[in-house]
Amino acid sequence: MITNAPILLNRYAEHLDGALRSALRGDSLLHPVLRYHVGLEDEHGKPREGLGKLLRPSLLLHTCQHLGGSLDRATRAAVALELVHNFSLIHDDIQDEDPTRRGFPTVWTRVGVAQAINAGDLLYAIAVHEILACGAGATAVLNRATTAMIEGQAMDLSFEDRLVESGEYLAMIDRKTGALIRCSFELGAVCADAPDDVRDRLVEFGIYVGRAFQIRDDVLGIWGDPAITGKPRGSDIRRRKKSFPIADAFSHATAEDRATLTAAYATDPIDDARVKTVMDILEKTDAKTHSEEQVHSNLQQAEDILESLPLEPSAQHEMRELVAFLARRNK
Amino acid sequence: MITNAPILLNRYAEHLDGALRSALRGDSLLHPVLRYHVGLEDEHGKPREGLGKLLRPSLLLHTCQHLGGSLDRATRAAVALELVHNFSLIHDDIQDEDPTRRGFPTVWTRVGVAQAINAGDLLYAIAVHEILACGAGATAVLNRATTAMIEGQAMDLSFEDRLVESGEYLAMIDRKTGALIRCSFELGAVCADAPDDVRDRLVEFGIYVGRAFQIRDDVLGIWGDPAITGKPRGSDIRRRKKSFPIADAFSHATAEDRATLTAAYATDPIDDARVKTVMDILEKTDAKTHSEEQVHSNLQQAEDILESLPLEPSAQHEMRELVAFLARRNK
Numbered sequence: 001m002i003t004n005a006p007i008l009l010n011r012y013a014e015h016l017d018g019a020l021r022s023a024l025r026g027d028s029l030l031h032p033v034l035r036y037h038v039g040l041e042d043e044h045g046k047p048r049e050g051l052g053k054l055l056r057p058s059l060l061l062h063t064c065q066h067l068g069g070s071l072d073r074a075t076r077a078a079v080a081l082e083l084v085h086n087f088s089l090i091h092d093d094i095q096d097e098d099p100t101r102r103g104f105p106t107v108w109t110r111v112g113v114a115q116a117i118n119a120g121d122l123l124y125a126i127a128v129h130e131i132l133a134c135g136a137g138a139t140a141v142l143n144r145a146t147t148a149m150i151e152g153q154a155m156d157l158s159f160e161d162r163l164v165e166s167g168e169y170l171a172m173i174d175r176k177t178g179a180l181i182r183c184s185f186e187l188g189a190v191c192a193d194a195p196d197d198v199r200d201r202l203v204e205f206g207i208y209v210g211r212a213f214q215i216r217d218d219v220l221g222i223w224g225d226p227a228i229t230g231k232p233r234g235s236d237i238r239r240r241k242k243s244f245p246i247a248d249a250f251s252h253a254t255a256e257d258r259a260t261l262t263a264a265y266a267t268d269p270i271d272d273a274r275v276k277t278v279m280d281i282l283e284k285t286d287a288k289t290h291s292e293e294q295v296h297s298n299l300q301q302a303e304d305i306l307e308s309l310p311l312e313p314s315a316q317h318e319m320r321e322l323v324a325f326l327a328r329r330n331k
Numbered sequence: 332m333i334t335n336a337p338i339l340l341n342r343y344a345e346h347l348d349g350a351l352r353s354a355l356r357g358d359s360l361l362h363p364v365l366r367y368h369v370g371l372e373d374e375h376g377k378p379r380e381g382l383g384k385l386l387r388p389s390l391l392l393h394t395c396q397h398l399g400g401s402l403d404r405a406t407r408a409a410v411a412l413e414l415v416h417n418f419s420l421i422h423d424d425i426q427d428e429d430p431t432r433r434g435f436p437t438v439w440t441r442v443g444v445a446q447a448i449n450a451g452d453l454l455y456a457i458a459v460h461e462i463l464a465c466g467a468g469a470t471a472v473l474n475r476a477t478t479a480m481i482e483g484q485a486m487d488l489s490f491e492d493r494l495v496e497s498g499e500y501l502a503m504i505d506r507k508t509g510a511l512i513r514c515s516f517e518l519g520a521v522c523a524d525a526p527d528d529v530r531d532r533l534v535e536f537g538i539y540v541g542r543a544f545q546i547r548d549d550v551l552g553i554w555g556d557p558a559i560t561g562k563p564r565g566s567d568i569r570r571r572k573k574s575f576p577i578a579d580a581f582s583h584a585t586a587e588d589r590a591t592l593t594a595a596y597a598t599d600p601i602d603d604a605r606v607k608t609v610m611d612i613l614e615k616t617d618a619k620t621h622s623e624e625q626v627h628s629n630l631q632q633a634e635d636i637l638e639s640l641p642l643e644p645s646a647q648h649e650m651r652e653l654v655a656f657l658a659r660r661n662k
Contacts, residue, residue: 028482029489091452095445114426117448118485121422124452125478128459132474136467143463147456151359154449158360 006321009053012061012078015071016054019079023130033119034126037107038086052102056184057082059322063188063202066315074191077138080131081187083123084146085180088153090120095157138190145183152176159242163258163265169247173214174207181213182206201305208302212295212327218243219291220331222282229331234275240268244294245287246278252285299327337652340384343392343409346402347385350410354461364450365457368438369417383433387515388413390653394519394533397646405522408469411462412518415477416511418454419484421447426488469521476514483507490573494589494596500578504545505538512544513537532636539633543626543658549574550622551662553613560662565606571599575625576618577609583616630658 017040024035035041039050057078064074092098093106094116100106108116124146131139152175159172185206189199220229221236222245229235236243250261261281264274282288302323306316348371355366366372370381388409395405423429424437425447431437439447455477462470483506490503516537520530551560552567553576560566567574581592592612595605613619633654637647 028485030482030485091448095448113444115485115488117422117426117451118481118488120448121451121455122478122481122485124455125474125481128470128474129478132467132471136463136470139459139467139470140463143456143459147453147460150449150453150456151361154359154361154446154453157446157449 006318006325008062008318008322009055009058009325012058013051013054015061015075016057016078016082017049017051019075020051020082023079023083023126026126028122030115030119030122033107033111033115034123036104036110037090037119037123038082039102039104043105043110050102050104054082055326056085056180059181059184060188060191062318062322063185064191066311066319067189067192067194067198069188069192069194073134074188076130076133077142077187077191080127080134080142081180081183083127083130084142084149087120087123087127088149090116090123092153094120095153134187134191138187141186141190142183145179145186148175148179149177152179156242161266163250163262164242164247165251166244166247167251169242169244170211172242173211173244177214178207178210181210185209198310201309205302205305205309208298208305209323209326212298212302212323215244215291215295215298216327216329218245219288219295220329222279223288225330234279237275237278238269240265240270245282245291248290249278249282249285249287252287252290253281257281257284295327299323337649337656339393339649339653340386340389340656343389344382344385346392346406347388347409347413348380348382350406351382351413354410354414354457357457359453361446361450361453364438364442364446365454367435367441368421368450368454369413370433370435374436374441381433381435385413386657387416387511390512390515391519391522393649393653394516395522397642397650398520398523398525398529400519400523400525404465405519407461407464408473408518408522411458411465411473412511412515414454414458414461415473415480418451418458419480421451421454423484425451426484465518465522469518472517472521473514476510476517479506479510480508483510487573492597494581494593495573495578496582497575497578498582500573500575501542503573504542504575508545509538509541512541516540529641532640536633536636536640539629539636540654540657543629543633543654546575546622546626546629547658547660549576550619550626551660553610554619556661565610568606568609569600571596571601576613576622579621580609580613580616580618583618583621584612588612588615626658630654 020038021040024031024038024040032041032045036043039052040047042048060078060081061071061074065071089101090107093101094108094113098106099109107119131142152172155172156176182203185202186199189202221241221243222234224231226232250258253261260277264270264278267274303320306319311319351369352371355362355371363372363376367374370383371378373379391409391412392402392405396402420432421438424432425439425444429437430440438450462473483503486503487507513534516533517530520533552572552574553565555562557563581589584592591608595601595609598605634651637650642650
């Protein structure tokens with residue numbers, strides 16, 4: 001349950017909980033690990049209510065329903081999309097050596113790296129099984145998005161030892177996080193058998209929503225209120241996480257400040273004094289303003305497309321509320 | 332080029348080389364890594380002729396053609412199958428920490444574990460893209476096999492710290508290696524639009540062929556002629572690799588010998604003196620004879636099914652020759 005979230009983000013939670021349980025009910029030795037990872041069970045196999053915010057499947061179901069599609073067909077696609085997202089998280093946690101996710105030990109810390117690789121692979125295979133129930137067309141759409149997501153993940157890793165400018169950063173997040181966000185809308189359209197032009201506009205809409213969502217996330221990772229985000233200010237800098245404000249500052253900084261940024265990002269983790277130095281450069285380059293402008297302009301472009309979509313006024317309103325929430329949330 | 336192999340194993344090599352190059356011609360930063368891994372390019376991106384034996388895609392194309400299907404459609408399926416096999420090898424090499432494959436450094440040693448995980452994931456996604464060209468039915472068949480393969484891989488890893496009896500071992504290899512072998516025949520039938528009963532018999536045929544192939548491999552890993560296999564005698568024991576002869580010996584050994592085997596397999600690598608002790612227990616329990624009987628009986632059952640299939644005499648002959656080769660090869 002996400003508090004203060006637009007109603008549509010909670011509307012499908014129970015429905016998706018049941019559908020995910022059904023998709024992951026197998027009895028291979030990895031299945032309990034998968035149910036643990038997505039938050040359906042604790043480490044002893046006892047049911048728990050720990051699913052993530054289910055953003056992507058909720059967007060998909062919402063889009064499909066408002067375009068007149070059936071919830072049944074879209075549910076398999078929504079589950080598949082959520083499983084692809086979760087498969088990527090299992091592999092991502094190994095790559096980043098993250099010990100916890102949403103407050104629980106990550107899969108690789110519980111079963112080891114080798115078995116965690118298999119767990120991610122299996123989740124991907126189950127996702128393909130689910131999406132196939134929606135036909136070859138829907139499967140191709142999800143597969144294209146998965147391919148882009150993996151390529152984005154590879155780009156992100158390749159940035160590990162250098163700072164990138166904002167253009168390169170945007171190309172990476174358009175794939176790494178954007179691909180599945182816009183796929184939410186595209187699959188919603190596909191499951192509703194929407195006309196091609198509606199589908200194309202939804203994909204474009206998804207590109208802007210995805211960017212606004214990610215850059216808002218990046219802003220929160222640096223300037224978010226610690227009392228609300230639960231993370232210290234500048235936490236993404238300390239963790240050397242690539243983000244739009246850093247890429248923007250790197251693009252606009254003086255040669256001297258670029259060298260300072262590069263030197264700071266060559267240490268791991270970045271210590272408090274260096275975090276302060278980086279924050280000062282962000283300030284000098286107006287990185288926060290630029291980032292907020294990016295969020296705003298992407299949001300604006302998303303809203304413009306939204307108006308051109310054949311949706312009832314109430315659906316328009318809900319969708320606008322959701323997009324605004326994603327781009328303006330505080331945690 | 333495999334020497335002394337039945338002609339059908341080399342028939343499609345050039346055709347498959349071109350099809351694989353086409354499937355992997357993308358320009359993402361991981362694509363050169365994928366072409367390197369399958370053997371199309373060296374580490375500098377220069378073309379080389381290093382593809383593996385292409386067993387699975389050759390079986391698929393052969394089956395499809397002899398059932399009257401078109402080579403064009405089957406080629407996309409054959410490529411997809413080979414890519415699934417190769418995706419599993421990339422992840423397998425990480426899990427086993429293997430430094431080389433077919434004489435070349437493995438992907439993870441070249442680009443690191445994190446990026447190698449992505450390379451495997453991308454290869455899987457490309458495989459799904461290829462198989463989708465053959466329709467949702469073929470995609471479901473390959474996906475089922477992929478799921479079983481991953482589950483077998485997970486079982487194999489779970490055996491890491493204990494010895495298993497032959498029943499459990501067979502259940503594992505039926506998935507880990509058997510799934511893709513029988514999928515070769517099943518996809519061949521699907522691409523030829525063969526009737527359901529032919530397809531079912533081919534799947535059963537594939538189960539026996541898969542077992543005979545794997546157990547022959549296991550026998551060679553222990554008793555193969557070093558001059559032919561290029562590996563010292565007992566090499567699979569030294570590497571603690573699970574295999575049918577070990578599982579068979581463990582099933583038939585006295586309590587004392589079981590304890591000795593368990594103690595030997597608790598060391599890594601197993602030293603020469605202990606390899607000798609293990610070999611002695613294999614001798615006492617007649618593990619080599621039992622293994623060869625398993626190969627023979629699976630081969631026999633495969634041949635019985637083969638006779639019931641609607642194939643031309645020449646195709647029957649080729650297929651029998653191939654199966655015999657897989658079960659009797661010396662390397």
